[in-house]
Amino acid sequence: MPGPSADLLKLDRQVCFALAVAARNVIALYRPLLEPMGLTHPQYLVMLALWERAPRSLTELSGVLALDPGTLSPLLKRLEAAGYVTRRRTPGDERTLAVELTEAGRALRAEAERIPPAIIERLGMPLEDLEHLREVLDTVIAATKNAPARRQSA
DSSP states (O other): EEEEEETTOOOGGOOHHHHHHHHHHHHHHHHHHGGGTTOOOHHHHHHHHHHHHSSHHHHHHHHHOOOOHHHHHHHHHHHHOOOOOOEETTTTTTEEEEEEOHHHHHHHHHHHHTTHHHHHHHOOHHHHHHHHHHHHHHHHHHHHHHHHHOOOOO
């Protein structure tokens, strides 16, 4: 616990600030690697989820990516326009939208395999440090899901 003279509102003490800057800077490292593939970083995340397992429903993708369906739908439309995925209603359940990789989308995986090593090289950090960071971030993500939503009364 910080001492009584510690300023809890100093910018460099804020977890939210460190996370925001780190996220922005790391995602910027991906941009030049993804541009030749015609992908944005959010689209790359969708493709990663589909390379793990496809087809997936819109609801399932939404959960895996922690994105609401309203945010995910335009990403999927652009990926479909690029020829990487197809979206279609599931036979027998018209409410379920299934997302499937096209042949071009499956082939893109081979090109994407160069991205993780390139990011590790650009960061210049030991792989063990990055794996530890990922574990800590997973803990933070879980903590945010379990944190009670509190409203301050005026």
